[in-house]
Amino acid sequence: MHHGLALDLAHLPQLLKCVQDQATSFLDRVAERPVVPLAQPPQEVPLPERGVGARGGMRDFVERWEPALSASAGPRYLGFVTGGVTPAALAGDWLTAVADQNVMSSADDTGQRLEHETIAWLRELFGLTREHQGTFVSGATMSNTVGLAIGREWVGERLGVSVAEAGVAALGPVRVLSGSPHSSVPKGLSMLGLGREALASVPTLPGREAVDPMALEAALAQSDTPCIVVANAGTVNTGDFDDLRAVAALRGRYDFWLHVDAAFGAFAALSPAEAHLVEGLDLADSVCVDLHKWLNVPYDSAVQFTRRRDLQARVFQNAAAYLGPLGDVPDCVHLTPENSRRLRALAAWFTLRAYGREGYREIVERCIACARSLAASLEQIPELRLLAPARLNVVCFTLADDPTPARLAGLARELADQAFLTPTVYDGVPALRAAFSNWRTTDADVLTVIEALRAKFAATTAGPGSS
Numbered sequence: 187m188h189h190g191l192a193l194d195l196a197h198l199p200q201l202l203k204c205v206q207d208q209a210t211s212f213l214d215r216v217a218e219r220p221v222v223p224l225a226q227p228p229q230e231v232p233l234p235e236r237g238v239g240a241r242g243g244m245r246d247f248v249e250r251w252e253p254a255l256s257a258s259a260g261p262r263y264l265g266f267v268t269g270g271v272t273p274a275a276l277a278g279d280w281l282t283a284v285a286d287q288n289v290m291s292s293a294d295d296t297g298q299r300l301e302h303e304t305i306a307w308l309r310e311l312f313g314l315t316r317e318h319q320g321t322f323v324s325g326a327t328m329s330n331t332v333g334l335a336i337g338r339e340w341v342g343e344r345l346g347v348s349v350a351e352a353g354v355a356a357l358g359p360v361r362v363l364s365g366s367p368h369s370s371v372p373k374g375l376s377m378l379g380l381g382r383e384a385l386a387s388v389p390t391l392p393g394r395e396a397v398d399p400m401a402l403e404a405a406l407a408q409s410d411t412p413c414i415v416v417a418n419a420g421t422v423n424t425g426d427f428d429d430l431r432a433v434a435a436l437r438g439r440y441d442f443w444l445h446v447d448a449a450f451g452a453f454a455a456l457s458p459a460e461a462h463l464v465e466g467l468d469l470a471d472s473v474c475v476d477l478h479k480w481l482n483v484p485y486d487s488a489v490q491f492t493r494r495r496d497l498q499a500r501v502f503q504n505a506a507a508y509l510g511p512l513g514d515v516p517d518c519v520h521l522t523p524e525n526s527r528r529l530r531a532l533a534a535w536f537t538l539r540a541y542g543r544e545g546y547r548e549i550v551e552r553c554i555a556c557a558r559s560l561a562a563s564l565e566q567i568p569e570l571r572l573l574a575p576a577r578l579n580v581v582c583f584t585l586a587d588d589p590t591p592a593r594l595a596g597l598a599r600e601l602a603d604q605a606f607l608t609p610t611v612y613d614g615v616p617a618l619r620a621a622f623s624n625w626r627t628t629d630a631d632v633l634t635v636i637e638a639l640r641a642k643f644a645a646t647t648a649g650p651g652s653s
């Protein structure tokens with residue numbers, strides 16, 4: 187054994203203690219450090235011929251890279267839709283690397299069984315049916331892509347071809363209808379050979395991002411072959427929801443696969459006051475839920491649920507003599523694009539075991555309350571304009587005067603010490619968004635953001651970015 191490895195192995199307990207100290211010091215400061223640091227990332231250095239050992243690596247990381255890291259695990263990183271890591275999820279994630287299981291085959295089954303227990307908990311959390319089988323994937327993009335792949339196979343089944351065997355050319359064009367799809371949907375369609383142009387945008391309700399069910403019906407009526415509908419439960423701009431019941435009811439008259447992108451919106455099911463937003467989620471053929479957002483587990487984690495595991499296995503089966511036959515309950519290796527993969531379920535298992543439904547209800551309701559409180563306070567600032575009501579956990583707003591992308595970027599930059607907000611364009615208007623999904627965020631953080639904004643507008647009557 188290389189002497190560096192032997193030395194680290196001999197001192198493993200001290201090394202892990204040093205990792206613990208480093209982790210504690212990072213997390214102790216995560217709420218105070220600049221949310222987006224201005225420090226430049228370090229220069230890249232060449233591959234070392236001789237190593238410095240794990241302790242040396244730690245020193246180098248802390249000195250060169252750590253100062254440039256954002257506080258994305260902290261309470262005021264409100265850009266995109268970003269979750270943190272609960273204490274129990276962190277424990278689960280550390281132990282995932284410790285045990286280093288490959289969750290793929292029943293030849294070594296415990297990992298798959300733990301994943302199965304976790305999926306059953308999640309299915310219950312989101313009010314899905316027992317027919318919804320689930321699989322862990324790396325994120326919502328992959329979950330949407332797997333759902334669309336199963337939908338593609340389903341369209342093939344309707345037309346009497348197996349896309350998995352004959353290829354997508356045997357299928358002819360497939361229409362994919364959606365009101366306000368996430369950008370990962372066209373990306374998935376590109377990967378699946380259906381093409382981005384397969385996506386037909388369906389009009390939304392006036393002043394909303396939710397699909398107009400009548401317009402969807404009109405689009406379905408124009409289709410003489412089976413198609414795929416992507417319904418959206420929680421849009422990234424404004425947290426808007428399609429009427430899932432109304433969309434699902436159209437299946438009585440039209441032949442389509444219903445995929446629901448509920449990446450973060452599925453968590454509305456946890457709050458009795460908001461659960462109506464996801465009524466009908468259980469009617470979907472496939473469902474995407476992200477876990478590294480509102481479940482607050484580390485990247486990369488999401489779940490893909492489907493009622494048609496047989497079609498899923500047709501698409502993703504990995505036939506090999508040493509992996510055994512497919513069987514009635516296909517191994518994980520036959521269900522997603524990956525073959526080998528980590529025990530991704532463990533962080534989710536830990537945090538659900540630790541805090542339960544009740545704990546998650548508290549996180550979700552607190553995040554929603556923070557979003558609404560930010561929205562209400564923004565309305566008191568004359569220089570700002572709210573673009574949509576805070577329906578769930580996203581606040582979308584802009585400058586009352588001359589909201590150019592450059593002026594908004596300037597405003598976001600000036601807030602960067604206090605909070606991270608990301609730009610968007612909503613209904614043609616350049617805007618900023620704040621999304622609340624971190625378990626650490628409280629009222630005090632909302633106040634910090636509001637005070638930073640008030641101070642900004644008090645300091646200059648001319649407005650941001652005007653210099």
Ligand SMILES: *Cc1c(COP(=O)(O)O)cnc(C)c1O
Nearest residue numbers: 267325326327328368370449476
């Ligand atoms: C975040 C998000 C995605 C993509 O998720 P990744 O985890 O980044 O792959 C898809 N759909 C919606 C609605 C999202 O919010």
